[in-house]
Amino acid sequence: MERLKGRLTPLRRSLWVVGVYLLAGWFWITFSDYLVEQWFPDPETLSRVQTYKGILFVLVTALVLFLALMRQFSRDRTLLSLHYHQREEIQQLNQFRESVIERANVWINVLDPSGRVVLWNRAAEEISGYQRDEVLGSDEVWQWLYPDEEERAGIRARAQEILRDEGEVVGYETCITTKAGRKRRVSWNSRSLRGQDGEIVGSIAIGQDVTDIREAEITIRHHERQLSTLMDNLPGMAYRCLYDEYWTMLFVSSGCRDLTGYEPDELVNNKRVSYAELIADGSNDEIVRAVESAIGNAEPFSIEYTIIRKDGQRIWVWERGRAVEDDDGLVLEGIILDISERKALEQELSELATRDPLTGLFNRREMTRLLDEEIARAKRYDRALSLLWIDFDHFKRINDEYGHAAGDSVLKATSKLLADSVRSVDVIGRIGGEEFVVLLPEMDRVEAGETAERLLRLIRETPQPLGDGRTVPLTISIGVSVFPENGTDSGALCAAADRAMYQAKSGGRNQVVLAPLAEQAHNS
Template sequence: MDTLKGRHTPLRRSLWAVGVYLLAGGLWITFSDYLAGQWFPDPETLNRVQTYKGILFVLVTALVLFLALMRQFSSDRTILSLHHHQREEIRELNQFRESVIERANVWINVLDPSGRIVLWNTTAEEITGYRREEVLDSDRIWQWLYPDADDRARNRARAEEILRDEGELVGYESCITTRDGRQRRISWNARSLRNENGEKVGAIAIGQDVTDLREAEMTIRQRERQLSTLMDNLPGMAYRCRYDDHWTMLFVSSGCRELTGYEPDELVNNHRVSYAELIADGGNGGVLRAVESAIGNAESFSIEYAIDRKDGRRIWVWERGRAVEDNGDLVLEGIILDISDRKKLENELSELATRDPLTGLFNRREMTRLLDEEVARAKRYGRALSLLWIDFDHFKEINDEYGHAAGDSVLKATSALLADSVRSVDVIGRFGGEEFVILLPEMDRAEAWETAERLRTLIRETPQPLGDGRTVPLTISIGVSVFPDHGTDSHTLCAEADRAMYQAKSSGRNRVVLAPLVQEAHNP
């Protein structure tokens, strides 16, 4: 009805204008002729007045027509301009739709109040595989995207909430099924649409395909779990620390707890204690030198040192690490293992290699090495060095009468007594059988003689246990040689002391004999 009314409006206006013109013209002619006849009775004058009146009428009507046309033309120009502007807006809207909506890299679709699709952009086609012509003005897409009835009902209910303007969707995720049967995860943002009168006319939904992102996140989480599991099961502590004086820990694995006794967060950023404080006996200097050398050579480092745990127990650790660059700064990454058991085993093996298994004293090889070192030191500093060569008197009789077990007991007890009776700087070792050697650094002939006599007297006055509760008396014979009086090398000193010991035995045993001076030994 409004359309018909709009169509007849120009006709009515035209008829109304013509009617007004005819009425005005009729009134003008009628009244102007009457007035002219009343005012100008002279025919000639009346004729001229009629002529002027006609010209005036033409001029007035021309002016009115001119004004009417000007108004109409102005109105037409305004309308044309408005139409042109509207066409430009329509063109710009089309361009906007083409450039923003159609070419957007997100899925954009608009629903009418019934949930049917009224806008379906190119990205929606690419993600789902369904063309615009298939989905517009239809709600079949719900079944295609969500073939599972429960899933479809759940997502349809969320869409209807938006259509009823009962909230917005932000980051809501749903899993769709594409035309080719693939599963894609979409993150939705949606809200209702209203027209200029505030009436609800549908809803707009913007979806982003986050399938690859979620898969990447899942992969990262799996790797983080794997890394965490690996770190938690490492036989030590993995770390990442600053290259500073405190070895400030930026990360430590849970192995920190078993290794140091501290919780990880107690070490990180020196919250309670710095790692440098755990390194025992001033070992920081050695660690620093090893790290600096490795950095200078662009290689990894391996270090062994002791640390003090939270419970006060000292353990040995082995650290393997490397310097890496992090945002322009050097940091260290590596692993620290508890090697206390290995260190203990090494010490035990070292003991086996250098110690006599029966007495626990140094063996012949180690004593020879230590004697060489002491001779070299004595030469370097010009100091004296004495050597005692000890042999047990009649020891074979103890073995023959009481057995070798009893003899071993006597050897152990006597060697322990000798070791406890010398200075801490002195070195005692077993050369084999019942022969023992004692090194006395910085001790001259007189002092060595006094020490030898004291030890001889101590052994003679101390009954030695047989291991079964019984004891036996024992005496020793001692030969003494002194550097440089009796020789300037280890071989000569040993030979002279051994010779002096045999002289003590041949002189009746249980005595001390000082080796003769070099010149004395060569006198006839």
């Protein structure tokens, strides 16, 4: 009806204009002819006036028609200009839709108040698999995307809340089923749309396919769990620290507890204690040199040192790490292991290499090395040095009569007694069988002789255990040599002391014999 009414309006206006024109023409012709005939009775004059009157009518009507046409053309031009601008705006809107909505990499769809799809962009097609012509003007797509009725009901309820302007959705994630049957996770932002009159005309939803993001997050969390499990099961402490004077820890693994006794957060950022404070015995300078050298050569560093645990215990650690550049500047990454058991084993092996397995005293090789060191020191500082060569008297008789186990018991007990009876600076060793050597730094001939006599009496007056509750008396023979009177090297001193000991044996045993001073001249 409105359309028909719009069509009749121009016709009525045209008929009205024509009617006005005919009426004006009729009045002009009728009254003008009457007036002219009254004013100009002469036929010739009347004919000319009639001619001029006709010309005037034509001119007047032409002017009116000209003005009317000018007005209409002006209005038409305005309408054409408006139409042109409207067409440009429509074209720009179409370009906006093409460039922004259609080319957007996010799903954009618009629903009318009934929940039917009125806009479905290209990204929505690509993510869902459903084309625009399949979904426009319909609400069936939601049954396809959400086959589960309960889930679909919940989503539709949220959509209805938005259409009622009862809120908006931000970051609401749903799992859709695509046309190909794949599951995709979509994060939605949605709100209602209002028209120019303020009434709700529908809703717009923008969805982002976050399937790959969520899968990546799951993978990252899985890797983080694996890394955390690996870190928790490392035999030591993994770390990441600043290259500063405090070795400020940025990260430490849970192995920190077993290694240092501190909780990880107590070391991180020096919250309670810095790692530098745990390093013992002035080893920090050595660590700094090792790290600086490794950084300069662009290589990893390895170093062993001791740290002091929270409970005060000292332990040996081995650190392996390297320097890397990151946002914090130059940082160190590596691992620190407790090697106390290994160090103890090394010490034990070292002692096995230098100690007599039965008595625990130094063996012949170590005693020779220590004697060479003491001779060099005595020469450098011009100090005295003495050597005692000890042999047990009739020791074979103890082995034959009581057995080798009893002999071993006597050797161990006598060794301990001798070791406990000399100074802390003195060194005692077993060089084989029942022969022992005592090294007496900074002790001259007279003092060495007195020490030898004291040890002789001690052994003679102390019965030695056989290991079964019984004891046996024992005596020793001792030879004494002195540096430099009896020699200036280890071989000469040992030979002089050994000869003096055999003189004590030949002289009846249980006595001390000092190597003669003439030995010095002989060795020279």
